[in-house]
Amino acid sequence: xxxxxxxxxxxxxxxxxxxxxxxxxxxxxxxxxxxxxxxxxxxxxxxxxxxxxxxxxxxxxxxxxxxxxxxxxxxxxxxxxxxxxxxxxxxxxxxxxxxxxxxxxxxxxxxxxxxxxxxxxxxxxxxxxxxxxxxxxxxxxxxxxxxxxxxxxxxxxxxxxxxxxxxxxxxxxxxxxxxxxxxxxxxxxxxxxxxxxxxxxxxxxxxxxxxxxxxxxxxxxxxxxxxxxxxxxxxxxxxxxxxxxxxxxxxxxxxxxxxxxxxxxxxxxxxxxxxxxxxxxxxxxxxxxxxxxxxxxxxxxxxxxxxxxxxxxxxxxxxxxxxxxxxxxxxxxxxxxxxxxxxxxxxxxxxxxxxxxxxxxxxxxxxxxxxxxxxxxxxxxxxxxxxxxxxxxxxxxxxxxxxxxxxxxxxxxxxxxxxxxxxxxxxxxxxxxxxxxxxxxxxxxxxxxxxxxxxxxxxxxxxxxxxxxxxxxxxxxxxxxxxxxxxxxxxxxxxxxxxxxxxxxxxxxxxxxxxxxxxxxxx
Amino acid sequence: xxxxxxxxxxxxxxxxxxxxxxxxxxxxxxxxxxxxxxxxxxxxxxxxxxxxxxxxxxxxxxxxxxxxxxxxxxxxxxxxxxxxxxxxxxxxxxxxxxxxxxxxxxxxxxxxxxxxxxxxxxxxxxxxxxxxxxxxxxxxxxxxxxxxxxxxxxxxxxxxxxxxxxxxxxxxxxxxxxxxxxxxxxxxxxxxxxxxxxxxxxxxxxxxxxxxxxxxxxxxxxxxxxxxxxxxxxxxxxxxxxxxxxxxxxxxxxxxxxxxxxxxxxxxxxxxxxxxxxxxxxxxxxxxxxxxxxxxxxxxxxxxxxxxxxxxxxxxxxxxxxxx
Numbered sequence: 006x007x008x009x010x011x012x013x014x015x016x017x018x019x020x021x022x023x024x025x026x027x028x029x030x031x032x033x034x035x036x037x038x039x040x041x042x043x044x045x046x047x048x049x050x051x052x053x054x055x056x057x058x059x060x061x062x063x064x065x066x067x068x069x070x071x072x073x074x075x076x077x078x079x080x081x082x083x084x085x086x087x088x089x090x091x092x093x094x095x096x097x098x099x100x101x102x103x104x105x106x107x108x109x110x111x112x113x114x115x116x117x118x119x120x121x122x123x124x125x126x127x128x129x130x131x132x133x134x135x136x137x138x139x140x141x142x143x144x145x146x147x148x149x150x151x152x153x154x155x156x157x158x159x160x161x162x163x164x165x166x167x168x169x170x171x172x173x174x175x176x177x178x179x180x181x182x183x184x185x186x187x188x189x190x191x192x193x194x195x196x197x198x199x200x201x202x203x204x205x206x207x208x209x210x211x212x213x214x215x216x217x218x219x220x221x222x223x224x225x226x227x228x229x230x231x232x233x234x235x236x237x238x239x240x241x242x243x244x245x246x247x248x249x250x251x252x253x254x255x256x257x258x259x260x261x262x263x264x265x266x267x268x269x270x271x272x273x274x275x276x277x278x279x280x281x282x283x284x285x286x287x288x289x290x291x292x293x294x295x296x297x298x299x300x301x302x303x304x305x306x307x308x309x310x311x312x313x314x315x316x317x318x319x320x321x322x323x324x325x326x327x328x329x330x331x332x333x334x335x336x337x338x339x340x341x342x343x344x345x346x347x348x349x350x351x352x353x354x355x356x357x358x359x360x361x362x363x364x365x366x367x368x369x370x371x372x373x374x375x376x377x378x379x380x381x382x383x384x385x386x387x388x389x390x391x392x393x394x395x396x397x398x399x400x401x402x403x404x405x406x407x408x409x410x411x412x413x414x415x416x417x418x419x420x421x422x423x424x425x426x427x428x429x430x431x432x433x434x435x436x437x438x439x440x441x442x443x444x445x446x447x448x449x450x451x452x453x454x455x456x457x458x459x460x461x462x463x464x465x466x467x468x469x470x471x472x473x474x475x476x477x478x479x480x481x482x483x484x485x486x487x488x489x490x491x492x493x494x495x496x497x498x499x500x501x502x503x504x505x506x507x508x509x510x511x512x513x514x515x516x517x518x519x520x521x522x523x524x525x526x527x528x
Numbered sequence: 529x530x531x532x533x534x535x536x537x538x539x540x541x542x543x544x545x546x547x548x549x550x551x552x553x554x555x556x557x558x559x560x561x562x563x564x565x566x567x568x569x570x571x572x573x574x575x576x577x578x579x580x581x582x583x584x585x586x587x588x589x590x591x592x593x594x595x596x597x598x599x600x601x602x603x604x605x606x607x608x609x610x611x612x613x614x615x616x617x618x619x620x621x622x623x624x625x626x627x628x629x630x631x632x633x634x635x636x637x638x639x640x641x642x643x644x645x646x647x648x649x650x651x652x653x654x655x656x657x658x659x660x661x662x663x664x665x666x667x668x669x670x671x672x673x674x675x676x677x678x679x680x681x682x683x684x685x686x687x688x689x690x691x692x693x694x695x696x697x698x699x700x701x702x703x704x705x706x707x708x709x710x711x712x713x714x715x716x717x718x719x720x721x722x723x724x725x726x727x728x729x730x731x732x733x734x735x736x737x738x739x740x741x742x743x744x745x746x747x748x749x750x751x752x753x754x755x756x757x758x759x760x761x762x763x764x765x766x767x768x769x770x771x772x773x774x775x776x777x778x779x780x781x782x783x784x785x786x787x788x789x790x791x792x793x794x795x796x797x798x799x800x801x802x803x804x805x806x807x808x809x810x811x812x813x814x815x816x817x818x819x820x821x822x823x824x825x826x827x828x829x830x831x832x833x834x835x836x837x838x839x840x841x842x843x844x845x846x847x848x849x850x851x852x
Contacts, residue, residue: 125570131574229795232683
C-alpha cells in the first residue's frame with residue numbers, strides 16, 4: 006500500500022504545481038442527471054454519488070478504470086481474517102475548519118443504516134460487524150466473516166463530520182446547513198432537478214482545483230443538452246446521443262471525449278425446467294426447455310454478429326463483449342477468446358440439439374435504461390431469425406420490465422449490467438451464482454442458472470484475502486460462467502462527452518462520472 | 529348559490545376519492561418500486577427489510593387505508609426518491625409551471641381571439657385564410673419539434689435567447705418568479721410561445737366558428753339596421769354571446785397545461801411539475817404519483833368551479849343551482 010500513498014502524493018503535488026498557472030475560471034456543465042438529495046448516505050444512485058463526490062470525500066477512491074486508490078484513508082490492510090485496518094490521512098479539515106479523524110469515519114459508517122433510503126447504502130456496510138477507533142488516525146473494522154471486498158465497498162462511503170448528528174434531516178443537507186464535507190468544493194445551493202452550485206475549496210488536501218465556481222445543471226432531454234452546448238450556455242455535456250456524435254466529431258468548434266463504459270448488454274436465457282413463457286413449434290409447446298441445452302445457447306451466441314451491432318446499430322459507440330466486464334477489471338479472464346460469428350455452425354448446433362427448424366420464443370428487453378438497448382434488442386431478433394427462430398421481441402420501459410423480471414416472468418431477456426465496483430464478485434456473485442439468500446449471492450440470477458463447479462470456485466475466491474490468489478479464482482469463475490453461456494454478453498456501451506473546442510482537457514471515465522475537479526483548462 | 533357550492537364540494541370529494549382508488553390500484557398493479565430502485569448489489573435481506581420499511585408487504589387494502597389515514601392527518605406522503613414531503617416537492621416547482629402557463633395562455637388569448645374574430649368577420653379575405661392555415665399548423669405540428677426549431681433558430685443560430693432553464697428568479701408580490709427579471713423573461717418567452725401554439729390554434733377556430741354563426745343571426749342584423757358601428761357590434765354583442773364555449777375550452781386547457789406541460793418543459797429544461805411527474809412515473813416514486821394526481825383532480829375541480837361562475841356572469845340565463 007506504500008506505493009499507492011506515494012503515487013497519490015505525487016499526483017497531489019503535480020496538481021498543486023498546476024493550480025497557480027490555471028487562471029481562476031468558471032465551469033458550467035450540462036448533465037443528464039443530478040443528485041436526489043445532498044445527504045451523502047441517502048442513495049446509491051450513480052448520478053447522486055457523482056455529484057456528492059464534489060462536496061464529500063470517500064474513504065477509498067477509484068481511478069478512471071475503477072481500480073482502488075487512496076481517498077481519506079491513506080492505506081488499508083487486512084490484519085486478520087475478520088479485521089481491516091484503515092490509516093487515515095492526516096491534516097485534512099472539513100469545510101467548517103474542524104479536523105478530520107477516524108471518529109468521523111466511524112460515525113459515517115454507523116449513520117448509514119439509520120438514514121438510508123430505498124436505494125440503500127447499507128449495501129456498502131453489509132459486511133461491517135463493528136467499528137473501533139484505535140487512535141485519531143487508525144480505524145479497525147470488524148467484519149461478519151471474511152470480507153475481501155470491503156475496500157471496494159468503501160469506495161462510495163462518504164465521510165461527514167461526527168458532529169452532524171444521527172438525526173440530521175434531509176432538509177438540513179439540502180439547505181446547506183449540514184452539507185459539510187472535506188471535498189474539493191464547498192456546497193452553495195441546490196434544488197431537486199435544478200442546478201448544483203459549488204465553490205472551490207482552496208484548502209483541499211488534494212490541491213485546489215482549476216475552476217473557482219462550478220454549476221452542474223441538470224438537462225435530462227438529450228436534444229436540449231446538445232442545444233445548450235451549441236448555444237454556449239454550458240461548457241461541457243455528458244451522454245452525447247449517438248445521433249449527434251458523428252456531427253460533433255467533425256465539428257471544429259467542439260471537442261469530444263470517448264470512453265468504454267461499465268455497462269454491457271447481456272442476454273439472460275432462462276434454464277429452468279419449465280420456461281416462464283412457453284417456447285413453441287407451430288404453436289405447440291416444446292417438451293422441456295430447449296434453453297437448458299448448452300448447444301442451443303451456443304447457437305444463439307454464434308448467431309450474433311457483434312461487429313454489426315457496434316458499427317451499424319450503435320453507430321460506432323460500442324465494443325464487442327466476450328464477458329460481463331470490460332478489460333482491466335479485477336477478475337477479467339484473458340483466457341476467453343473473442344466471440345465468433347458463424348451462422349452455419351450455429352444452425353448445425355441447433356439441428357444437433359433437435360431443432361432443425363428452430364422454434365418460437367419471446368424475448369424481452371428494456372427500452373430506456375441505457376442508450377441503444379431497444380435497437381440492439383430488435384437487431385438481435387433479426388439475427389436470430391436468420392438462424393430459423395421466430396423471435397417475438399418486446400422492448401419495455403424499465404418501470405414495467407424490472408418488477409416483472411424480478412418475478413421471473415420472462416423466458417429470455419436482455420438488459421444492461423454495469424460492474425460498478427470494478428471487480429468480479431459484484432457481477433458474477435449477483436448474476437451467475439446459484440440463488441442463495443443466506444450467503445447473499447445470486448440475487449439477480451433470474452435465469453435459474455446453477456453450476457456447482459462455478460459456485461465452488463467463486464465461493465473459494467470470496468473467502469480468499471490475498472488479492473492475487475483471489476483474482477486468479479475470479480478469473481477462473483468468469484471463464485466457467487462464460488463458457489457455459491450462463492449469460493450471453495453482446496456489446497460494451499461507450500459514453501461520449503462534448504465540450505467547447507479548446508476549453509478543457511479531461512480523461513473520460515469508465516464509470517461515466519463527470520468529475521469536475523479532475524478537469525483542467527486547456528493551457 | 530349556497531346549495532350550488534355544497535353540491536360542488538360533495539361532488540369534488542367523490543371524484544377525488546374515486547381517483548385515489550383508481551390511481552392506487554393502478555400503481556399497485558405495476559409492481560414493487562423497490563425492484564426498480566434498488567442497487568443490483570443489494571442482498572435479499574436488504575431488499576426484504578426495505579419492503580417492510582415502506583410497508584410494501586402489506587395487502588393492497590391495508591396500504592390504501594394507511595394512505596387515507598395519513599391524508600386525513602394532512603400528510604400526503606414523502607417522496608421515495610428525494611426524501612422530501614410531496615407537498616413541498618410539488619410546490620417548489622409549481623410556481624415555475626404557473627408562470628409559464630400564464631404567459632402562454634396570455635399569448636394564446638391575446639393573439640387567438642382577435643385573429644379568430646377577424647377570420648370570422650371577413651371569412652373570405654386572404655388574411656382570414658392565412659390565419660386559418662396557420663391555426664391548423666398550430667395544433668397539428670408536434671410541440672416537441674417546434675420547440676427544437678425555436679431553440680435552433682433563436683438560441684443556437686441567432687444567439688438571441690437562451691436555450692433553456694428558468695433564468696434569474698426575482699420576487700413579485702412575495703412570490704418567487706422569473707417574471708420579475710429581464711433575464712427571466714428572456715428564458716420564459718420561447719417555451720411560452722411553444723406552449724401557446726396549440727391553444728392559439730384552438731382559440732382561433734372556436735372564435736371564428738362562433739363569429740361566422742353570429743354574423744348571420746337576427747340580433748346582429750337588427751344592430752346593423754339600427755346603425756351601430758361594426759366595432760361595437762363585434763366587441764359588445766357578438767363576443768359576449770360566443771364566449772361560453774371559449775371559456776369552457778380555456779378552462780380545460782388551462783388545467784391540462786398546468787398539470788401536464790411535460791413536452792415543453794422537457795425540451796426547454798423548464799423546472800416545472802410536468803417533468804417531475806414523468807420522472808416519478810419512470811422511477812415508480814409511488815407517493816409522488818398518487819398525491820400529485822390527486823392534487824391535479826382538485827385543481828380541475830377548482831378550475832371548473834371558476835368556469836361555472838364565469839358562465840353565470842357572462843350569460844344571465846345560466847342559474848347556479850344545486851346539481852348544475
